[in-house]
Amino acid sequence: MGDTEFQPRSVFKNLGVLLDSGLTFTKQVDDLCRKCYCHLKNISSIRHVLTQDSASALARSLILSRLDYCNSLFTGLPQNQLNRFQRIQNITARMVTRSPYHCHITPVLQALHWLPVSARIDFKVLCLTYQCVSGEAPDYLFNLIQQYIPKRHLRSYNFNQLVVPKGKLASFGQRAFAVAAAEKWNSLPVELRFVTTLPIFKSRLKTHLFKIHNRN
Template sequence: MHAFVSSRLDYCNALYAGLPSKAIHCLQLVQKSTARVVNNVSRFDHITPTLQELHWLLIRWRITFKVLVLVYKALKGLGPAYLQDLLAPYAPARLLPSESGNTLVVPRFRSKLGERSFAFQAAIAWNVIPAKLRFSSLLVFKSHLKTYLFDFAFNTV
């Protein structure tokens, strides 16, 4: 059940980045129902402890995870070149000691629709994660990123 449903929830979910919560709500209901079936939890019980026990990210954070993995791969030359073309590294006019480096320029748009673009969502999400994550290897990046997002999503920090 987990493999069947999760693979479909994750398929092309980077396209959902920037969607309003109302649009993602249907996918979240599917994930919650799957968690109830997997752990044999009543529909009247609170689902958050079950999601934490299964160590499943909520749909919104799964989307962020997927986007950040795509950004990491694009910046390291492991992903498609067309994604790398959408990402512009931030280069300050003068180097400051406090500048951690490896951040991205957030593109500006005249409309709210432009804020749903991959370039905007990727830059916003990439600039928020801790700098130590940005400089790690792919396997360490994925592992620590999931832990970081899980802690952030469930406020366990």
């Protein structure tokens, strides 16, 4: 611009999220894991003087809140990246409950009423989708989704479904909000798609996701 030269950067930060040129989020995952482990170490050092409720509150405030921040961006990340987040949550859950390392983690997460990482990502995407469907979302999100209207009058028209766009790239297309939101929304039970308020939707969605992951 004019006489000013702009140098391209491979990574930059926006709203606290490290974005790389390939949208792999590798730097963001590394940075997030580093911060979470730091807080985990600090809480662990004083765990012996904390009640379980106090330890849980600290874990939710300092660790889970970071895993949840902008986590809709992590939709479709490689499993090995998501496993790093899940490992942090598992260690945190064992620290809070003082459960031995060798014990199965699912009952521990259930006791704390914590959804696993992948379900927390689905929860965030679906809550944003609900706001789009109900007209509560900002235009930049609302304009990404499209209500499914069949060419002929079909019973499916009453199912409150969304159009699933075709991803342009195999790697990134399926991770796009428009694609992920529509696929996840259409997979919900019909009655959940017709809930009238966001608080009720969140409550029932969380119950639904718990049932799915507990079954698995």
